[in-house]
Amino acid sequence: MTTSENIVSATSRAVVGSSVSRRLRKQDGKIPAVVYGLGKESLKIAIDAKEWTEFTKKDIQIIKLQVDKKKSLDVLLKDVQFDVLSNKTLHVDLLEIDMKEEIVAAIPVHSHGTAVGLSQGGILTQLEHEVEVSCLPDNLPEFVEVDITELEMDGAIFVKDLILPKDVKVKSDADMLILHIAPPKVQEVKEEVEAATEVEEGAEAVTEGGAEKSKE
Numbered sequence: 001m002t003t004s005e006n007i008v009s010a011t012s013r014a015v016v017g018s019s020v021s022r023r024l025r026k027q028d029g030k031i032p033a034v035v036y037g038l039g040k041e042s043l044k045i046a047i048d049a050k051e052w053t054e055f056t057k058k059d060i061q062i063i064k065l066q067v068d069k070k071k072s073l074d075v076l077l078k079d080v081q082f083d084v085l086s087n088k089t090l091h092v093d094l095l096e097i098d099m100k101e102e103i104v105a106a107i108p109v110h111s112h113g114t115a116v117g118l119s120q121g122g123i124l125t126q127l128e129h130e131v132e133v134s135c136l137p138d139n140l141p142e143f144v145e146v147d148i149t150e151l152e153m154d155g156a157i158f159v160k161d162l163i164l165p166k167d168v169k170v171k172s173d174a175d176m177l178i179l180h181i182a183p184p185k186v187q188e189v190k191e192e193v194e195a196a197t198e199v200e201e202g203a204e205a206v207t208e209g210g211a212e213k214s215k216e
Helices: 018-026 049-055 185-215
Strands: 007-012 030-036 043-048 062-067 071-082 089-096 103-112 123-126 130-135 144-147 156-158 177-182
Touching: 007 049, 018 030, 018 089, 030 049, 030 071, 043 049, 043 062, 049 089, 103 123
Parallel strands: 007 062, 030 089, 103 144
Antiparallel strands: 007 043, 030 043, 062 071, 071 089, 103 130, 123 177, 156 177
């Protein structure tokens, strides 16, 4: 992955505070952000909201910031705060990085294909949507893709099953469950009822047998 096409313009800001941030968003069409890292004091900036919206449509993590049309910074997206009602971005945290040093980042996990288990009545559940990896910034994948076509009922995909580029190392627990084809709830309830019935019938048989012996 390269930052050559992932350029975002930003302006530095000296005044901070909740009221200033609200004005930035409402009047100026900007998003307040902070750049941390590399042993320097954090940098307060403002990003154009429309320009940022275009980036949120992609799985982009590494960005080249052009600050005040003078300074160029390579940064890693660390955290984004959203408005839960409008889903608009409220604030962005960025981490300055050295493109020659390895980074640790979380990348999305995407599935494709139609699992065999779905035609068997199973329910596809994705328990984890991201996996943590380490690599050089230019080698960071936008996402990792999983083919679930052959996943049958009760089948599962773990972190250790993911296929990543050779220059990318997985940091997440190898046994962490990513995807699972679960039996339908109705079937589970039916099996539980049947199991409970068998236990009750077994208990009744034991009781009856004990009663007959006591009569003798």
